Amino acid sequence: MIIAVGNTKGGVGKTTLAVNLAIARALTGRDVWLIDGDCQGTAQTAISIRAEAGHEPGIACATYPDGSTLRAQVQQQAAKFDDVVIDAGGRDSTALRAALVLSDVLLVPFQPRSYDVWALSDIAALVDEARSVRDGLRVCAVLNCADPGEHSSDNAEAAAAVTEVPQFEYLPIPLRRRKAFANAAGAGLCVLEAKPRDDKAVSELNTLIKKLF
Numbered sequence: 001m002i003i004a005v006g007n008t009k010g011g012v013g014k015t016t017l018a019v020n021l022a023i024a025r026a027l028t029g030r031d032v033w034l035i036d037g038d039c040q041g042t043a044q045t046a047i048s049i050r051a052e053a054g055h056e057p058g059i060a061c062a063t064y065p066d067g068s069t070l071r072a073q074v075q076q077q078a079a080k081f082d083d084v085v086i087d088a089g090g091r092d093s094t095a096l097r098a099a100l101v102l103s104d105v106l107l108v109p110f111q112p113r114s115y116d117v118w119a120l121s122d123i124a125a126l127v128d129e130a131r132s133v134r135d136g137l138r139v140c141a142v143l144n145c146a147d148p149g150e151h152s153s154d155n156a157e158a159a160a161a162v163t164e165v166p167q168f169e170y171l172p173i174p175l176r177r178r179k180a181f182a183n184a185a186g187a188g189l190c191v192l193e194a195k196p197r198d199d200k201a202v203s204e205l206n207t208l209i210k211k212l213f
């Protein structure tokens with residue numbers, strides 16, 4: 001399966017989730033290819049840190065910020081892998097557009113903040129464009145860095161706004177703001193393997209994986 005993590009809004013957790021998803025799938029024995037579609041190369045850096053620290057399994061990772069290269073490479077190589085995870089980078093880029101044409105699923109993380117919610121119309125428009133040239137793109141939106149507590153009004157308002165966007169399937173399984181997510185991805189790890197283990201982060205990631213794959 002090819003899954004892209006994308007949103008034209010920056011800083012919503014695309015790289016954090018892409019790295020966590022890729023490693024989590026590899027931990028179940030699948031061959032995973034992580035593609036960094038962002039010229040910042042953050043996902044690639046995380047995987048290099050992982051490799052240098054000797055963490056197993058290793059993750060195949062390549063950086064293709066240019067959309068036409070990304071598309072050609074994925075078309076040629078994807079069949080060699082069980083899963084391809086594309087960190088599609090922030091803003092409207094050729095890499096993001098290529099990922100929208102190639103992927104089975106687009107995961108759109110967003111944060112419970114007004115600017116994030118307003119920006120969803122931009123990625124929704126790109127989804128419309130992609131769907132005009134292809135069938136079968138599933139688009140899932142998930143709240144990331146959700147506020148703590150079951151009764152956060154900001155979380156609820158953001159979730160309500162997203163359910164109004166017809167292009168998205170809203171996944172009602174927020175990932176909360178947890179140090180474990182930031183620390184693990186920064187060390188080239190997934191929260192499933194990071195120590196000390198944060199059971200809540202582990203449960204949130206596992207729930208997301210079940211919904212996506």
Ligand SMILES: Nc1ncnc2c1ncn2[C@@H]1O[C@H](COP(=O)(O)OP(=O)(O)OP(=O)(O)O)[C@@H](O)[C@H]1O
Pocket residue numbers: 009010011012013014015016017038042089090091144145146175176177178179181182183
């Ligand atoms: N669930 C979370 N809990 C705590 N921190 C998080 C979580 N998700 C992401 N972060 C932190 O938020 C910041 C932005 O995350 P990240 O770099 O993954 O976003 P991005 O969408 O890839 O950004 P960019 O648009 O710059 O590529 C990072 O410092 C990351 O560690």
Ligand SMILES: [Mg+2]
Pocket residue numbers: 014015016038042087089090
């Ligand atoms: Mg990023």
